[in-house]
Amino acid sequence: MVAQTSDGHVLLVKKLGGLFAIIFGCLLTAVGVALESGGTTFVGVLLLVLGAGLLVLKIVRRNERSSPP
Template sequence: MVAQASDGHILLVKKLGGLFAIIIGCMLTAVGMTFEYYGTTFVGVLFLALGAILLVLKIIRRNERPPLT
């Protein structure tokens, strides 16, 4: 389950980038919905989708390797 040393930075960037994008997306979506700024809401939803995609790509890449035996 331990990532290789060469892949460590890529996995960390995807994980932190995904979490950051989800947090920003939630905040932008909440502000947009509260004040009825549809452009802000749209950008927030895009950030939420980007964050989810980054986290899914991280999980897929981590699970590609065969299990250690």
């Protein structure tokens, strides 16, 4: 059963934003390591952390609403 939320668009943006941040983070990290560019690697790792954080926040928020009192 799918729960209806009033802020469904926000949750969708967090999920998609997190996935895109992880994908671009992986790409930038790989390019940064291959080219030995510290700045590019740092931005890639930062995007990876940001993407993972967004997905974790989304999962935690979903679990708080579905847990019984």
